[in-house]
Every structure is written in structure tokens, then in C-alpha cells.
Amino acid sequence: YREREGHANVPRMHVEDGERLGGWVTNQRKRYRAREWSEAERKKKMMSALSDEEVERLERLGVAFDPLGEQQERMYGLLASYREREGHANVPRMHVEDGERLGGWVTNQRKRYRAREWSEAERKKKMMSALSDEE
Incomplete structure (x- = not known):
């Protein structure tokens, strides 16, 4: 997607090769924001936070978290x-x-x-x- 479009800001509803890429990227942004939540809040929302390594990998691809x-x-x-x-x-x-x-x-x-x-x-x-x- 990034190579073809020149960016990694995938529209939320975008499907790439049968995969819901836009939804996945949206979820990664939520997981990024979850890094600031308490453990209890993450449990309540059933959301895991992105690790530092995951953040780095996504940033290298050009994913904008905001x-x-x-x-x-x-x-x-x-x-x-x-x-x-x-x-x-x-x-x-x-x-x-x-x-x-x-x-x-x-x-x-x-x-x-x-x-x-x-x-x-x-x-x-x-x-x-x-x-x-x-x-």
C-alpha cells in the first residue's frame, strides 16, 4: 500500500488483497493510545498496548499515530x-x-x-x- 500510494495513512475501510488493512491500522492507532492507559483500563477495554518495537516498526513504515x-x-x-x-x-x-x-x-x-x-x-x-x- 505504502509503495503504491506514497504514504501509510490507510483509509479506515480500505481492503488490500482481501485483508481489512484500514481496520488493522486503525486498531494499531488505538493500541498506541492504550500505552497511556492504566492496566485496569486496558483490561476493561480488552486492548493491549503496542510495544516499543511495534511502534518503531510502524513508524518506519510511515504510520501516523495522530x-x-x-x-x-x-x-x-x-x-x-x-x-x-x-x-x-x-x-x-x-x-x-x-x-x-x-x-x-x-x-x-x-x-x-x-x-x-x-x-x-x-x-x-x-x-x-x-x-x-x-x-
Whole structure:
């Protein structure tokens, strides 16, 4: 998969040669997060934690344990480059930067910023998460 696609961020439902590779990768990410859980919590959730060796092997393959976080960082970097080059961060909605839909991402971040003032019910209704202070 990685050789063909150029990355190891397998979509969750992806099947490769009859195997549910996407589900397996998703499970490895859960097992990675389980490293921070107590033994009791792992038992309760019936989840074993990845060993250091397993983490290393997956990292060598390019598996991202926090793909959304990595994508956010990539987009922030693209926005910073755009701002440096253009002198502003008012990215046109349809703008594509280095193969990524930067304009759409910026538009979404603005919506999420405005959603901070909405009630939880409004956010649920509009299926929008609020932008956190860290983001």
C-alpha cells in the first residue's frame, strides 16, 4: 500500500488483497493510545498496548499515530508559506496549495472559530466543532 500510494495513512475501510488493512491500522492507532492507559483500563477495554518495537516498526513504515494532528500541522505550515509569499492569510476559498485545498481548510477554520460562540446544541445541529484555543 505504502509503495503504491506514497504514504501509510490507510483509509479506515480500505481492503488490500482481501485483508481489512484500514481496520488493522486503525486498531494499531488505538493500541498506541492504550500505552497511556492504566492496566485496569486496558483490561476493561480488552486492548493491549503496542510495544516499543511495534511502534518503531510502524513508524518506519510511515504510520501516523495522530493523522489528524499531522494534517493540521501540514495545513498550518502551508498557510504560513502562503502568508509569507502573499503578505496576507486571506486565502481564496478554492485555492489549492501544494496539492491541498488550503482555501477550504481556512474557510472551515473560520467557521469553527465562529462556532465557539454557539451553544452545544447549535454545534451538534450544524455538525461543527468549535476551534479550541490551542488550534
